[in-house]
Amino acid sequence: MDLTPASYLVLGMLHTGARSGYEIKRGTELSVRFFWTISPVQIYPELKRLEDFGLIVGRDDPRGARKRRLYELTEEGRLAMREWLLAPGELAMEWRDAALLKLFFADALDPDEARERIAAIRQRAERMRAEFEAEICPAAEKTRERFGRDFPLLTAQFGHDFHEWVIEWCLERERELDAVPVGKAR
Amino acid sequence: MDLTPASYLVLGMLHTGARSGYEIKRGTELSVRFFWTISPVQIYPELKRLEDFGLIVGRDDPRGARKRRLYELTEEGRLAMREWLLAPGELAMEWRDAALLKLFFADALDPDEARERIAAIRQRAERMRAEFEAEICPAAEKTRERFGRDFPLLTAQFGHDFHEWVIEWCLERERELDAVPVGKAR
């Protein structure tokens, strides 16, 4: 069957409350996209594949002349989901960050310029924290109220708390650099 | 010239102390790979490109019959590096994590199974922290002693502290779930 994480993302979004490809797209943008992205271009073919496999069933449900297709999990789909969730083994994590790459090479800069690199990481984290507070967490709370799903909120809180931690970490480093400028021991 | 982050990774590793494609490969494995990966297959063509651009110069320096080519930054290379490091604008960050994806969908599991998902994230972070303590941080300290570069160590500490934070975060959630099992209010 060859199910990829993208497959489970689609299955999972259907389980979480989304019904159409479009709702999956909107749903991921407001939630899980920080930990796994999927583009609309992938979603629709994936929905067809999953239907071929019998893991979901779809029915056409147009709004006026505007077509729309709603899907839901089958028993097989729910089972496949459970198996994947419980499967031990590799939990692939990939983190690619141009800001940390620049920090890594900051020795090529003057001390105050290097300090700016840390401040840039902090500022980005501040923007991200604000985004979590304004959009991601409220959306997750709605998912909790509307569909009784608790873990989207927990995951959103992880994201929020992570960025908060980054802010604290950077502030500490900035304070240290203020106290003992790089290159000037003491 | 079309320089990608991979280009700057190569430039930066040369600045940090690496001399050959092989040393860049080994160096990244012990350091920056957690924030930006590059495979050996990319390194060698990139070195040639950068030499064509005049950002690095190479000379053959075989060991016996075993060939080897050593590179160093040119003044232009050092300048390009600085410009990139100082450039404002997009600091692309991409985080893709199957474990958090599973956590996000953990509502499809029983409470104790969901709790296991959090524990799995914690255990992975514990393994990562151990790896940072045993390998990454010591390697970064060597880079500091041998080449006088401070920021690889700072970046390594960021990685270490991050995984430590993840561990704490997960432990708190695990304790909360012990106190108030999901689905059994109070």
Add this chain to the structure above:
DNA sequence: GGTAACATGTAAGCGGTTACATGATTAG
């Protein structure tokens, strides 16, 4: 009447990985 949101796609390309290939030197 225009803009935003709804809804679903096609085609092309590319950045990056996997698998494979080769050979020399050093350490145990």
Add this chain to the structure above:
DNA sequence: CTAATCATGTAACCGCTTACATGTTACC
């Protein structure tokens, strides 16, 4: 003598993104 390390590649593939395409309905 064998394994690990040093050192540098080629070929094929593929998941994913970008750019583009199309039409409808709801809202102000």
